[in-house]
Amino acid sequence: MARFAIRRQHRGPLDYAGRWSLRLWVAGVMLFLYLPLASLVLFSFNNAKRTIRWEGFTLDWYAKMAGDDALISAFANSLTIAAISTLLSVVLGAMAAIALWRFRFPGKGAFDGVITLPIVVPEICMGVAMMVFFGTIAPWPRDLVWPFDLGAITIAHVTFSFPFVTVVVRARLASFNREMEEAARDLGASELRALRDVLLPHIRPALVSGALLAFTLSLDDFVITFFTAGPNTVTFPVKVYSMVRFSVTPEVNAASSVLMAITIALTLIGVRLQGTAIARTESP
Amino acid sequence: MMLIRFDHVTKRFGSFVAVDDVSLDIAAGEFFALLGPSGCGKTTLLRMLAGLETPSQGRILIDGVDMAGVPPNRRPVNMVFQSYAVFPHMSVADNVAYGLKIDRVARPERDARVAEALALVKLGEFARRRPDQLSGGQRQRVALARALVKRPKVLLLDEPLSALDAKLREAMRGELAAIQREVGVTFVMVTHDQDEALAMAGRCALMDQGRLQQVASPGDLYEYPANRFVADFIGTINLFEGTLSADRTAITTPALDAPIHLAKPVPAAPDATVWVGIRPEKITMTPAPAPRAAANMASGSIVTSAYLGAVTLYDIRTPSGTLIKVTAANAQRSASPALPAGTHVWLQWEPDAPVVLPG
Numbered sequence: 001m002a003r004f005a006i007r008r009q010h011r012g013p014l015d016y017a018g019r020w021s022l023r024l025w026v027a028g029v030m031l032f033l034y035l036p037l038a039s040l041v042l043f044s045f046n047n048a049k050r051t052i053r054w055e056g057f058t059l060d061w062y063a064k065m066a067g068d069d070a071l072i073s074a075f076a077n078s079l080t081i082a083a084i085s086t087l088l089s090v091v092l093g094a095m096a097a098i099a100l101w102r103f104r105f106p107g108k109g110a111f112d113g114v115i116t117l118p119i120v121v122p123e124i125c126m127g128v129a130m131m132v133f134f135g136t137i138a139p140w141p142r143d144l145v146w147p148f149d150l151g152a153i154t155i156a157h158v159t160f161s162f163p164f165v166t167v168v169v170r171a172r173l174a175s176f177n178r179e180m181e182e183a184a185r186d187l188g189a190s191e192l193r194a195l196r197d198v199l200l201p202h203i204r205p206a207l208v209s210g211a212l213l214a215f216t217l218s219l220d221d222f223v224i225t226f227f228t229a230g231p232n233t234v235t236f237p238v239k240v241y242s243m244v245r246f247s248v249t250p251e252v253n254a255a256s257s258v259l260m261a262i263t264i265a266l267t268l269i270g271v272r273l274q275g276t277a278i279a280r281t282e283s284p
Numbered sequence: 285m286m287l288i289r290f291d292h293v294t295k296r297f298g299s300f301v302a303v304d305d306v307s308l309d310i311a312a313g314e315f316f317a318l319l320g321p322s323g324c325g326k327t328t329l330l331r332m333l334a335g336l337e338t339p340s341q342g343r344i345l346i347d348g349v350d351m352a353g354v355p356p357n358r359r360p361v362n363m364v365f366q367s368y369a370v371f372p373h374m375s376v377a378d379n380v381a382y383g384l385k386i387d388r389v390a391r392p393e394r395d396a397r398v399a400e401a402l403a404l405v406k407l408g409e410f411a412r413r414r415p416d417q418l419s420g421g422q423r424q425r426v427a428l429a430r431a432l433v434k435r436p437k438v439l440l441l442d443e444p445l446s447a448l449d450a451k452l453r454e455a456m457r458g459e460l461a462a463i464q465r466e467v468g469v470t471f472v473m474v475t476h477d478q479d480e481a482l483a484m485a486g487r488c489a490l491m492d493q494g495r496l497q498q499v500a501s502p503g504d505l506y507e508y509p510a511n512r513f514v515a516d517f518i519g520t521i522n523l524f525e526g527t528l529s530a531d532r533t534a535i536t537t538p539a540l541d542a543p544i545h546l547a548k549p550v551p552a553a554p555d556a557t558v559w560v561g562i563r564p565e566k567i568t569m570t571p572a573p574a575p576r577a578a579a580n581m582a583s584g585s586i587v588t589s590a591y592l593g594a595v596t597l598y599d600i601r602t603p604s605g606t607l608i609k610v611t612a613a614n615a616q617r618s619a620s621p622a623l624p625a626g627t628h629v630w631l632q633w634e635p636d637a638p639v640v641l642p643g
Contacts (some may be wrong), residue, residue: 185355188358188383
């Protein structure tokens, strides 16, 4: 008993990894989380149509996907919407965060409360609201040239993604030392210049992670987009949904794998950028 | 020559009066300290000078120009902030060059002035470093160089030494004073640390609750305090309330058995209620009665002692129960420099030692 007690005391934090029960638990979690994704990618290379048996390696489905004009245009639509809505969300979200942090103005409390509403409102409600709004109240012209025909979807995406940017930027602003801004002013900077030279570098990591959030939210949104998309403005998730309704072909697998690869790559880039940005702006 | 003039300046935050009707002149080339307990309004006064706060009432003039409506970036003052506020994403040299870049100073002149400012604060070799690679003291020097490189008429320092450790603080005291003499710029420093103010400044303003209590040289502030607050805030003092005698040269106080004799008559009405203060180091303490009678004498026994190295501070209780603080210099080396508690001692002080303050 005494020896056992001593051994327990000396167990370091990494020693727990040696316990078989813990290893089993971790393996179970990994399996549960990632097996579906792994099988999706795996079967995108499967040389068979509509089967869950492995028939051999092929890139045919990727080739087929690349030749599917409807899928490619849906993909282009998705990326375009994501890019534009991310840009707008970051600008709007950061401005809202700075306004809420920096200024006092009438209706600030109400603004503060309402701004996070799109995060908590169920997507289906947002979707219906957008459909009604762009359908009857302020109809978005359907026959505009690309990419202006994507306007309604883009606006809808900005609506639900910019609050996330605001939340992230505000959290970052809390650690900003106001004396930095005052020092810049004292050294001759105008209010705008002080904001640009001192505040912006400080919140840059939050802008990066906010942009990343906005981009992925836009890229994989289905519900809200489904209600605002027209026949000519199909996005990738909506297109995949319509393909799946007929049959789950490995082509869907291939397309999903590409989307996944893009998202993972962007996340890695974002995390990298964020890491160096924080290291450079941290007040010592 | 007057460089800065506060003309009946008041600053209110809501119903709180941070600065209450302050009028103050600061001359060019002075090292001036704004001293007082926290919340006394000294920092607000400094921030109004920098343009970071706007006076509710009154005027601030710098070099004869009314600063009302002049934003901080257009004032001939620069500030060293309490947190130093060194820009973390810029190198030391870029930090110092920042103000000159905004002023569009040409590259060769800018580089020369940055090098000169860094040399002044002895940071020449650190120009390419990032602020997170510097110690607290070095970051403060960056802030100092960054402000001085703009050649301001006034340099403002907000609690410049409070974030440094004790040894560095003492070294920086001398260095800041030396830099001020070298560049000849008017320094206005805010501090809550009286030692800092007395050691560095040529003149100090002591503030309390938004009001100026006294503006004087460090010596005058210590030896000739204007009121009880000043006497009590600066250093240690024994304060007794008493009544002035008919000939105005002695004060009877219930705290002591014998009246306190003064060197010269006090300019106050006979029988006026006054306060009298005696600094602990101006009282001589002996373990035996002095052979020669002095003007002022008392006796008592030691209650506690605090050994401070150079001096020992004693609390002595008189038979009537009054506590008197006395310091004794430890001029001789001794293994037991403090007298034990309970020792009976005799105290005496010269008639010019007490300072008489209005009641």
